Amino acid sequence: MWRAIEQAISEHFGTPFSIEEHEKLSGGDINQAYVISGEDQRYFVKVNDKAHLERFQLEAEQLNQLKLSNTVNTPQVITSGNSKQHAFLVLEYIVLKSLDKAGGSYEFGKQLAKLHRWGDQKEYGNDIDNFIGDTLQPNSWMKNWSRFFSEQRIGWQLQLLKEKGVHIVDIDDCIEEVHQRLLNHSPRPSLLHGDLWHGNVAQSVSGPVVYDPASYWGDRECDIAMTELFGAFDSDFYKGYEDEWPLDHQYQWRKPVYQLYHILNHLNLFGGQYLSQAESMIEKIMTEQTQEQLPM
CATH class of the missing domain: 3.30.200.20 (Phosphorylase Kinase; domain 1)
Structure with a gap:
């Protein structure tokens, strides 16, 4: 070797x-x-x-x-x-240390927002299917964001679980619920890191560095939602992002379904405690108020 x-x-x-x-x-x-x-x-x-x-x-x-x-x-x-x-x-090879402790969070927030604004892609997906962790991530191009995410993200993960004998919800019902939640949302396609947690970003002497991507063109909120899932990033990161490109006020409504994707993937990869977490998240998503009932 x-x-x-x-x-x-x-x-x-x-x-x-x-x-x-x-x-x-x-x-x-x-x-x-x-x-x-x-x-x-x-x-x-x-x-x-x-x-x-x-x-x-x-x-x-x-x-x-x-x-x-x-x-x-x-x-x-x-x-x-x-x-x-x-x-x-x-x-x-880059010498790295913790982003939060090194004080690079604000800078990285601004950089990520600039990444999300870069490019002029008109559809969602990627030219290649890739992997998130050890799970295949399909990226067939689609013009409709709600269909892309509900089918190629949530539906895909649920089907993988079903093939392993894990059935936690009717797949078609869940796909439709996620589709309805995102139905009126047509975000500008952004190039995403795709797997943005603490372990995939750090600080070097020349600034923040990201690695281990699972990239595709999608809603920028997907990256932000993941930063809040496994222990939120430092508050300076979110300030930097908001100073560069503020999030839509309805982000909080969409965040649970974006985070569900990663919990389902962890359930597929690691099982265990993620089963009860996935069940709880799905139950909440399937029973919550409609978007029209949320304050504007």
């Missing part, structure tokens, strides 16, 4: 590269991670079995797409490839 990584880096830069040291890093539920060094250079390397190569290539495409926006900083993609048994993704 190490020889294949050396060769891929050498081919990328057109100069010989030899690994002098490699250190395994802790953390991560899916991939093994290493820092490698040699020729006075350091790189971050993700490793998995050989069948994982396509996912690494998809991740590289998404990182490059985010970087193309010139709004948020991402690690530079160096190369990807495989050996006889392993697949790997080589990225720029």
